[in-house]
Amino acid sequence: MIARGIMLGPDQPVILHMLDIAPAAEALNGVKMELIDAALPLLKGVVATTDVVEACKGVNIAVMVGGFPRKEGMERKDVMSKNVSIYKAQASALEQHAAPNCKVLVVANPANTNALILKEFAPSIPEKNITCLTRLDHNRALGQISEKLNVHVNDVKNANVNHATVTTSTGEKPVRELVADDHWLNTEFITTVQQRGAAIIKARKQSSALSAASSACDHIRDWVLGTPKGSWVSMGVYSDGSYGIQPGLIYSFPVTCAKGEWSIVQGLKIDEFSRAKMDDTAKELVEEKTLAYSVPQLTMELCFLKNCGRSSINP
Incomplete structure (x- = not known):
């Protein structure tokens, strides 16, 4: 869809950066081969990598589809801990290596809270540039x-x-x-x-x-x-x-x-019915945020940011 111009218009050339985990490297390369074989006129290059830094280098738009899904027997906090780790690494790479004014869309659920985590670990990316898919x-x-x-x-x-x-x-x-x-x-x-x-x-x-x-x-x-x-x-x-x-x-x-x-x-x-639904959603998101902020690695990192400043993490 992106390479055919559905996302950015029929006249916008694109270079696709595709990131996946190491065990999926072979399948990822297969996707790259298919993109090349499709001979798409707008596709000017494909980067297929398991290196988050290489994936984020110079990107103007980042669509974050990766996340850890909740599995049977897992507590919400366990899922949040996994996603904090994922979005901490990717946020840091985006902040340091993406193009200025990079736009970010978080797709992986819980998308709202994953986007919030990304924002916390990429403080120099404007908050208006970090969104999630609704x-x-x-x-x-x-x-x-x-x-x-x-x-x-x-x-x-x-x-x-x-x-x-x-x-x-x-x-x-x-x-x-x-x-x-x-x-x-x-x-x-x-x-x-x-x-x-x-x-x-x-x-x-x-x-x-x-x-x-x-x-x-x-x-x-x-x-x-x-x-x-x-x-x-x-x-x-x-x-x-x-x-x-x-x-x-x-x-x-x-x-x-x-x-x-x-x-x-x-x-x-806003009528009363809609107001109640909106407030219920906000309450759920506050609970998710509280849960995310209780994850040890996020709590420690935020304390570090507050006490020492961003430059000590991202020289």
Whole structure:
């Protein structure tokens, strides 16, 4: 998708840097061979490596798909400890070797907290340049609405059902008015979007790789090239306190993008039902953040940063 211009446009040449763990080196080289064999006009080079420094050198955009998934019998803290180790190494390499103003998208779950960990270990990367993927749920919501109303997904704008519209032959109509079923919107619609990943795993015995990859391309494309006029998208970004979400969390907000920058859409009315859902999500993210910060290596490193300054870690 990236090499065909879906992420950055049909006229933007790219050099792909692909990083994987050492046991996957042979498979990674196989992917490189396939990319070369595809003879893609926009692909100007491929770096396939197990060295995080080599992978991060000079990159303008970093899509972080690697993470440690929770396995049966593991506690949340065990998963967080694994991810702290992963994102500590990758954040340090990005900070020291990526291009200035590198844009970062964290895909691996728990994406919001992994992005927060990356931010802590890469303090010189602007906080506005570190985001996480919530576009997949945004796209899933658009898909469910389009199926419910039997309209093309391109005619549905803005995933929040209280503000979403559908373009019809007589103009834009509110989704809630067209669906005319508040019970469905407040129950089945939400649970379907929330549990879609699990449903796909059950159906195909693998995770939702295609839709996640497509959503990552959507996220970066809109961030770099801008959102369509009159539309906003969902991005996990560093909270500035908008909509009562405490600063210091990576949280999903409605945003518009222009000239490579995102801005949170302000002034949307929030009903009581949505407010409760938003607060529940924020509470979960606070708990995850607290858990991450209790991991010994993160606690020690943050103390070191606070007492000695960044220059002592990154000369």
